[in-house]
Amino acid sequence: MTVPLTEAAGGTAADPGGVLDDVRGFAESEIAPHAEEWDQNERLPPKLLTRIGELGLWAPFLPAGLGGAGMTWATLGRVHEEIGRGCSSVRSFLTVHTMVTWTVQRWGTDGQRERWLPRLATGELLGAFCLTEPDSGSDASAAGTVAERVASGWVINGEKKWMTAGQVAGLLLVFCRTEGNMSAFLVPADTPGVEITPITGVMGTRASMLARIVLRDVTVGPDALVGPPGWAAATVMTGALDLGRYSVACGSVGILQACLDACVAYTSRRTVRDGRLSELQLIRRKISDMVVSGRAARLLCAEAGRLKDADDPATIMATWVAKYHASTAASAAASDAVQIHGANGFSAAYPAARLYRDAKVAEVIEGSTELQQLTIAEEAYREVAR
Amino acid sequence: MSEDIRTPIREFISAKFPQISLDDDEDILALGFVNSLFAMELVMFVERTFGVRVPNEQLKLDNFRTMNAMADLVRGLSESMRLSAG
Ligand SMILES: Cc1cc2nc3c(=O)[nH]c(=O)nc-3n(C[C@H](O)[C@H](O)[C@H](O)COP(=O)(O)OP(=O)(O)OC[C@H]3O[C@@H](n4cnc5c(N)ncnc54)[C@H](O)[C@@H]3O)c2cc1C
Numbered sequence: 001m002t003v004p005l006t007e008a009a010g011g012t013a014a015d016p017g018g019v020l021d022d023v024r025g026f027a028e029s030e031i032a033p034h035a036e037e038w039d040q041n042e043r044l045p046p047k048l049l050t051r052i053g054e055l056g057l058w059a060p061f062l063p064a065g066l067g068g069a070g071m072t073w074a075t076l077g078r079v080h081e082e083i084g085r086g087c088s089s090v091r092s093f094l095t096v097h098t099m100v101t102w103t104v105q106r107w108g109t110d111g112q113r114e115r116w117l118p119r120l121a122t123g124e125l126l127g128a129f130c131l132t133e134p135d136s137g138s139d140a141s142a143a144g145t146v147a148e149r150v151a152s153g154w155v156i157n158g159e160k161k162w163m164t165a166g167q168v169a170g171l172l173l174v175f176c177r178t179e180g181n182m183s184a185f186l187v188p189a190d191t192p193g194v195e196i197t198p199i200t201g202v203m204g205t206r207a208s209m210l211a212r213i214v215l216r217d218v219t220v221g222p223d224a225l226v227g228p229p230g231w232a233a234a235t236v237m238t239g240a241l242d243l244g245r246y247s248v249a250c251g252s253v254g255i256l257q258a259c260l261d262a263c264v265a266y267t268s269r270r271t272v273r274d275g276r277l278s279e280l281q282l283i284r285r286k287i288s289d290m291v292v293s294g295r296a297a298r299l300l301c302a303e304a305g306r307l308k309d310a311d312d313p314a315t316i317m318a319t320w321v322a323k324y325h326a327s328t329a330a331s332a333a334a335s336d337a338v339q340i341h342g343a344n345g346f347s348a349a350y351p352a353a354r355l356y357r358d359a360k361v362a363e364v365i366e367g368s369t370e371l372q373q374l375t376i377a378e379e380a381y382r383e384v385a386r
Numbered sequence: 387m388s389e390d391i392r393t394p395i396r397e398f399i400s401a402k403f404p405q406i407s408l409d410d411d412e413d414i415l416a417l418g419f420v421n422s423l424f425a426m427e428l429v430m431f432v433e434r435t436f437g438v439r440v441p442n443e444q445l446k447l448d449n450f451r452t453m454n455a456m457a458d459l460v461r462g463l464s465e466s467m468r469l470s471a472g
Binding site for chain 1 (some may be wrong): 402403404422423425426427429430431433436439442443445446447
């Protein structure tokens with residue numbers, strides 16, 4: 001059952017070619033029914049990853065000539081919402097793959113594009129975004145992984161942690177310190193010296209196949225450097241994180257929708273002493289909050305997507321705002337969803353517990369709730385001073 | 387031409403940081419308000435406003451350090467676009 005959160009208002013439901021109907025059908029029939037099992041098993045089946053490629057969903061934003069479908073960012077956001085409604089671990093895979101593929105498209109040389117994009121477009125090669133380290137997360141400038149220039153190219157040493165899709169990715173986008181500044185490198189996962197260890201037992205997005213990645217004297221050629229040397233922080237990193245944030249925001253709208261769907265279905269069946277849950281006003285209050293915060297989140301995402309499609313720099317702040325609202329609203333809705341389900345809210349037989357754990361992840365990754373509060377407030381003071 | 391280029395850039399920066407008034411040769415990075423987020427916004431603004439794509443080798447702090455540096459960058463890029471189109 002799908003409860004409409006919103007449709008059409010402000011053109012947010014634009015769906016050229018009916019792609020969203022197809023994606024929704026895919027998520028409903030091939031993702032959502034298996035999400036609990038994948039969560040329990042802590043992995044996504046290879047068959048699913050292949051299927052995403054068959055449907056052209058790994059990088060549809062690439063132009064047709066580069067293996068994509070020229071999809072707008074606004075539509076891509078809706079795609080990530082639909083996938084996120086089915087399973088946040090699958091959406092996480094799409095998030096990091098988008099960040100890596102966009103980096104190659106936007107900042108890569110012709111040679112790098114030719115070498116990597118065809119396989120990234122189909123998903124034959126999956127990307128992992130490697131920024132966080134054991135001792136540096138929110139403060140990326142504290143990262144300690146170093147790339148040293150040598151005659152044959154670069155030698156990389158360091159440790160990255162919490163890489164989504166790290167267990168299966170073939171191409172790592174690794175951020176390193178170079179002569180005091182930050183640069184980005186494309187490192188094939190099978191390069192000698194790259195050691196990948198699965199991280200298991202995490203609380204949320206449990207099937208996102210996280211990995212710790214140690215790089216020991218990893219030697220790469222000069223063509224591994226992607227984007228401006230020494231200025232990756234303001235270009236590759238900020239740009240990729242902006243898209244990651246957008247994808248997580250849209251995925252959070254999917255969580256909100258899934259909470260609403262689950263709660264309306266459950267409360268329509270479950271009866272307590274005072275009647276059916278759906279008839280009780282305190283329950284209805286929670287349902288109405290999910291509807292309103294979900295609609296607001298979707299509109300904020302649509303606005304961020306529209307600004308991306310217009311190459312408008314205002315998209316960066318719009319995306320912070322969208323992600324802050326969508327992720328915190330998804331957390332609140334998922335908490336209510338567990339509450340509404342009572343003991344069943346703690347059971348793997350219902351989606352509420354998984355949605356609750358997955359929503360919390362969205363509050364930590366791609367700029368935590370606190371960093372968003374700091375950034376948005378800073379902008380507010382600037383705007384008022386204007 | 388340079389003034390045409392500098393005017394929108396100055397407007398963009400002062401819309402964000404109204405308390406700052408910038409000389410054309412003033413080092414904006416030394417003023418301490420340029421974080422990576424704003425730098426990215428500035429790059430996007432320059433590319434969108436002047437219809438240029440800043441290639442990787444030109445994406446360096448020095449090219450965004452002053453109004454004059456940004457104006458030179460845009461002029462150079464527009465020039466090379468004109469040459470390759472013609
Ligand atoms: C499921 C999952 C998947 C992930 N996938 C990836 C990935 O693919 N690639 C990748 O590079 N990283 C990934 N990460 C890491 C993620 O990006 C970091 O966890 C995140 O950036 C926060 O960093 P941290 O965990 O080191 O927390 P810290 O930076 O140590 O922060 C701890 C707490 O302090 C708060 N805090 C920090 N600074 C301030 C401040 N100035 N004021 C107030 N509060 C503050 C934070 O908001 C947070 O609540 C993933 C993490 C998870 C959980």
